[in-house]
Amino acid sequence: MFVQQLEPVADSLALSALVAALPLVTVLVLLGAVRTPAHLAGLSGLAAALAVAALAYRMPAGQALSAAAQGALFGLFPILWIVVNALWVYRMTVRTRHFDVLRRSFSRLSADPRIQALVIAFCFGALLEALAGFGAPVAISAVMLVALGFDPVKAAVVALVANTAPVAFGAMGTPVVTLAQVTGIPLDDVASVVGRQTPLLALVVPLLLVFLVDGRRGLRETWLPALACGSAFAAVQFAASNYVSAQLADIGAALLGAAALVAVPAARRPATEAVRTAVLTGVRSQDLDSRDTRRETARAYAPYALIVLTFSLAQIPPVKGLLDTATRTFDWPFLNVADPSGEPVGGNLFALPLLATGGSLVLLAGILTAAVLGVRAGAAAREWAATVYELRRALLTVTSVLALAYVMNLSGQAATIGHFVAAAGAGLAFLSPVLGWFGVAVSGSDTSANALFGALQVSAARQSGLAPELLAAANSAGGVLGKMISPQNLTIACAAVGLAGREGDLLRKVLPWSLGLLLVMCLIVTGQSTAALGWMLP
Template structure:
């Protein structure tokens, strides 16, 4: 049996925490400073975390390796299982031409480019974030905006800034699900708390977008539909995260925001008429069908009887070669592992994909080819996610995270302000709210408990603050530049979006501080 030590190095909490921080520091330096490929940086940091666990925290090598293996498996299933299947659905729509149908459908809702920008980047981008995440919304939105006539730099900026509010519930709620897993906190309260933080950002993001697209004139002329869209998104995100389903949160919110604009079209008096291919009603219905199918499948999976049936297939077992107790003497949650074969977003999206292939009239052979192509394109991100999750599990199970959290807890009430900053920093470097939650989620919970604050609040703040780091992460900047045909312009793009990232981060920090007091404490579940 291995008991996690809090002060393994010289009985000094500060020194022990500094040693425990080494893997994270190396990861950030490699990614943010030296621009090392993400998958290489993740593997190097993982190796260092294992060395720290074994030689500083006295964790048996076999248990350290087993912890890394468990993290890697969790990275594949359910995290990558969701991403692969969601991107497969998208690639099938591209293969059959229905993605272009969808793009043309958006352009017909309004000929005002400011409204088009909100529809594509915020609403449709939010829907892609809900299904896939991991850079897909920025790539797809940038391409669509350029196709609609946006200058490349403006398209990239709009796509990046729009990819904020949906991120915490992206990839079928994967960041929040991961947060619940690594913190051992119940998913319901975590989802509800995040759903009472990020909607406050969503209210204003469309206003920011129209200002980015057309300056003060855009804000003056389109503030009402933009604010209405943000409100619809925020209400949808709040209601779904709190009362329906973590996985469906961004899907419902994005569709709510889009519907407001669909039924409130605004014509641009300066628009010039253009001839465009006319799509039949049947083709338009097919273009929207994949997303409707996913919503129906996930909604059906929430019916109590069916939900129980799906959950009955979940396999829970003791993870091999792990026998760990926390510093408090309690068995570590990582000793056991759950494998939700059916009751997981990835399996439901896979079923939706099979139905989608039939609706889009894609042959089984072509559908399989698209699936294998999707996996092939994700081979390096797969290694990256497995490495980052392996790193997170080694740090959590060896006690490194608990030691860092205990040390940070010394900041006391100031921790409420710093909590979103930590999440922001994690996403800015790793490019993933899921990875940031895996790295810092348990740390936030531990530090909150030590400081006398709510572990649910600060763990949720890690995810909510993290969404604002997405637009400045090197990976997303590169994706945006590549998609908008601006290779090599990452530094210019960074200067465009950094002020918005920092400004919105301060807003989120203030929200979390107020929620930790009686001023906004009533908002928490």
């Protein structure tokens, strides 16, 4: 049995924490300063974590490699299993041109470009985040806004800022699923706290979007539809994450947010010519004038309805119990780790949910989607293989980062850093979202930031007397605000709207909003750690 040590370097917590931080520093420096591709930075960080585990923490090499293998497997299944299948569904809608039908349907929901920005960037962007994430919402939303006649810079900024509130529950709940796995906190517990933080952003972001689109006039004339949209989104995200399913939080929130938006009479009024002239300064796509049959429109919406139906049925107790019977739990080979007190850690066991996981449910919905859209089995299989190929670097990045996280957690490196960070005391609650924000700003992924810092946050919380669920959730909630300034997202946005090389311009426009919203989140988490807002927690 390998017993973790908190102070393996010269019996000093500070020196041990400094050495333990080397893998994280390696990843962050390579990504942020050297601009190394994410998959290479992840592999370099993994190598550093293995070296620190073996040389400083005296973890047997076999156990360190076994810990890395467990993290890599979790990265593949269920995390990337969700992403691949969700993106596969989207690719089939593009192949059959039903995505174009959907885009035209959105353009007809309102003749006001400010409302169109909310429908596309906030509501549909949230739906894309729920299904795929990993940059897809920013790219697709920005392209759709440009097709409507938005200036490319404004379209990119709006898409980036909108991609905040849904991120923690994106890709069928992948970030919170990862957070639960690396921290050992039950998924329902951590999701319920995140669901009491990010909905507060959803109340603000739609108002911010109409301001970005049309300044004070936009805020003055469309605040009611924006507030209705944000309120409905926030209410559904809270309810779903706390009482239904974290995987359904963004899907339900996006759909109900859009419904609430278009239900407000002010949202259906056409904008004045002055507004259209000020907002729509680009070239409008001609195919928006094409008319689609009701049958084709229904088929365009069908994939998302099928996903909602599949996940809803999976929550029915008898069905849920049947799916759970396929879950396999076993002792992970070549791994026998105890915490500093001598108690075996949870990582010695590994659970493999073969059916009761988001990826398998999305796969079922994808098979049904192929049938509804008329995609033959061979073509659907080729699209699935093409999806895997498209995500090949993301596959390597996620598996290496999760392998790194598992090595740091099981060797004791995360616990050492957590004990050291706990010295911040009461200020830890304020700083906790900043750590998540920084992780996403550098890595471009809330999933990666949760894998890197989730266990550290929990360890620090326990040492300082704060609720572990609160700081774990704060890591994810703060992280969503770093998404808009991450180099990956900025590059994706620029490439999507033809602004390659102008990432710096976009960064200067979105950075103030990222920092401002981060400050709000820090104050929320600080309040939730005290009696002031402690009543918000479950």
